[in-house]
Amino acid sequence: MSTAIDLTIYNSLTGEKEKFEPIHAGKVGMYVCGPTLYSEPHMGNMRTFINFDLIYRYLLKLGLQVKYVRNITDAGHITNSAGEAVDSIGKVAKLEQVQSLEIVYKYNTKFQELQRIYNLLSPTIEPTATAHIQEQIEHIEQIIANGFGYVVNGSVYFDVRAYSEQFEYGILSGRKVDELAEETRALHAQEEKRFFADFALWKKANPDDMQIWRSPWGDGNPGWHIECTAMSTKYLGAQFDIHGGGMDLKFPHHEDEIAQNCGSLGCNPARYWMHANMLNVNGQKMSKSLGNYFLPKEIVEGTTTIFDKPYSPAVIRFCMMQAHYRSTLDLSADSLNAAEKGFTRLGDALLLLPTITASETSSMDVSALVQSFYKAMNDDFNAPMLIAALFEGVKYINALAENKATISATDLAVLTAEFHSFIGDVLGLHIAKATSDDALNATMELVLAMRKKAREEKDWTTSDQIRDKLQAAGIVVKDGKDGASWSVK
RNA sequence: GGUCUCGUGGCCGAGCGGUUAGGCACCGGUCUGCAAAACCGUCUACUCCGGUUCGAAUCCGGACGAGACCUCCA
Numbered sequence: 001m002s003t004a005i006d007l008t009i010y011n012s013l014t015g016e017k018e019k020f021e022p023i024h025a026g027k028v029g030m031y032v033c034g035p036t037l038y039s040e041p042h043m044g045n046m047r048t049f050i051n052f053d054l055i056y057r058y059l060l061k062l063g064l065q066v067k068y069v070r071n072i073t074d075a076g077h078i079t080n081s082a083g084e085a086v087d088s089i090g091k092v093a094k095l096e097q098v099q100s101l102e103i104v105y106k107y108n109t110k111f112q113e114l115q116r117i118y119n120l121l122s123p124t125i126e127p128t129a130t131a132h133i134q135e136q137i138e139h140i141e142q143i144i145a146n147g148f149g150y151v152v153n154g155s156v157y158f159d160v161r162a163y164s165e166q167f168e169y170g171i172l173s174g175r176k177v178d179e180l181a182e183e184t185r186a187l188h189a190q191e192e193k194r195f196f197a198d199f200a201l202w203k204k205a206n207p208d209d210m211q212i213w214r215s216p217w218g219d220g221n222p223g224w225h226i227e228c229t230a231m232s233t234k235y236l237g238a239q240f241d242i243h244g245g246g247m248d249l250k251f252p253h254h255e256d257e258i259a260q261n262c263g264s265l266g267c268n269p270a271r272y273w274m275h276a277n278m279l280n281v282n283g284q285k286m287s288k289s290l291g292n293y294f295l296p297k298e299i300v301e302g303t304t305t306i307f308d309k310p311y312s313p314a315v316i317r318f319c320m321m322q323a324h325y326r327s328t329l330d331l332s333a334d335s336l337n338a339a340e341k342g343f344t345r346l347g348d349a350l351l352l353l354p355t356i357t358a359s360e361t362s363s364m365d366v367s368a369l370v371q372s373f374y375k376a377m378n379d380d381f382n383a384p385m386l387i388a389a390l391f392e393g394v395k396y397i398n399a400l401a402e403n404k405a406t407i408s409a410t411d412l413a414v415l416t417a418e419f420h421s422f423i424g425d426v427l428g429l430h431i432a433k434a435t436s437d438d439a440l441n442a443t444m445e446l447v448l449a450m451r452k453k454a455r456e457e458k459d460w461t462t463s464d465q466i467r468d469k470l471q472a473a474g475i476v477v478k479d480g481k482d483g484a485s486w487s488v489k
Numbered sequence: 490g491g492u493c494u495c496g497u498g499g500c501c502g503a504g505c506g507g508u509u510a511g512g513c514a515c516c517g518g519u520c521u522g523c524a525a526a527a528c529c530g531u532c533u534a535c536u537c538c539g540g541u542u543c544g545a546a547u548c549c550g551g552a553c554g555a556g557a558c559c560u561c562c563a
């Protein structure tokens with residue numbers, strides 16, 4: 001279809017929508033910050049991954065050859081609000097009295113399962129931090145050699161002041177180094193740093209650390225940001241096309257990634273920085289520390305206390321797709337119920353397509369409709385606009401089914417192909433077809449034939465009894481113009 | 490306190506200078522033995538106050554409100 005790439009992407013780096021031009025024509029390198037495996041990812045985490053899955057899917061739809069790298073953080077010391085280096089995985093491991101790797105393995109298994117449930121395409125590579133300690137060390141050595149890092153007592157820090165003389169620290173987040181000084185609340189335990197804004201590249205091992213690696217500076221652990229620099233460089237090169245992640249990673253994580261990449265290789269790692277917005281609960285960001293989160297599995301199984309019924313992964317995905325990736329989204333029972341009905345309507349229309357017969361001409365400009373699908377997604381992956389356009393198609397399809405509109409054979413083929421493609425391949429929504437259970441199909445055929453006979457004889461008691469008993473068994477009978485149809489609830 | 494984002498009809502949520510977003514709900518209709526479902530139609534909003542403009546939800550200023558980040562976070 002639309003072969004020319006006419007994609008616009010909002011670049012967090014410039015704060016503007018820019019025409020997307022890949023470094024290598026026809027190819028895209030994309031890096032997205034993945035989960036830290038010290039707990040099960042919650043629904044908010046999933047929204048980010050679902051959004052980047054959408055982006056990945058659309059890039060593929062455009063015929064681009066995408067190398068999508070999403071890391072798995074299975075080691076690393078982050079710095080908490082008190083300025084202390086913390087190994088969050090080790091912390092959980094200690095609590096549960098197991099080894100770090102057991103924690104990582106446990107939650108990775110869950111994460112992989114969630115990816116299947118929510119129909120996320122697998123990234124091209126999912127590298128882990130622990131498998132790239134050597135690369136991280138090499139980056140740190142280069143940063144030191146370039147004069148942007150210093151060693152103190154077995155730890156290595158990034159020298160923000162030295163860096164600021166040649167590069168702009170704060171280019172992504174809009175922060176100014178001078179202002180940061182006054183803004184930052186008083187921190188403890190950072191007497192090793194030369195400057196308050198310096199951050200750890202390598203942290204000397206504590207006696208009770210569960211995971212320790214050798215380095216030129218002694219035994220220790222990598223800092224929180226360096227793994228992404230090491231892995232993105234290794235798999236995508238010094239500079240690639242798109243770097244994504246959650247909005248909350250903008251500072252300090254992505255800012256520091258830029259600093260490390262510039263400090264080591266002299267360039268910003270990515271041309272386009274993309275940030276997905278947060279999932280809110282009652283107007284507040286869903287987060288572990290606030291405790292206002294629910295798990296992606298709970299909502300599918302109907303075991304969260306927030307919702308009184310389960311929702312299918314496709315409905316949740318659809319609900320999320322109705323909001324733009326850069327907007328916050330409040331997931332509520334109301335919005336999910338609305339999404340459920342809308343999704344059914346969309347799916348029904350899709351299933352109606354094979355029953356449509358072609359005419360000489362089309363009463364609608366199908367080409368324009370299909371172009372509107374592309375136009376929506378080309379505008380910074382505007383999925384809500386795409387869905388609105390799809391519903392234009394739904395109206396048309398319904399009219400066709402009732403012989404109130406016409407479509408040519410060529411247009412029907414195009415519409416069918418693109419409808420399936422945009423719903424299935426791009427939005428990643430799986431439309432359930434009628435059951436493939438032959439035994440059930442045959443049984444239902446018999447039952448409905450019996451009911452039809454009863455109805456013809458105006459035996460409403462039998463007819464209604466069949467309908468009600470089936471409903472109780474979870475099968476809904478719908479009486480249409482051309483006889484009854486059924487579906488499993 | 491600093492930096493930034495946002496305030497759209499009953500709800501969710503696009504649009505970001507002039508045209509109906511869309512979905513859900515409501516209401517009306519078609520269909521129907523009844524019901525459900527399905528389909529069609531209707532409703533018509535931009536926090537407030539100024540300004541720019543022929544024209545503003547959309548741009549500028551201010552007020553009020555909400556949220557994010559400021560070394561835990563997707």
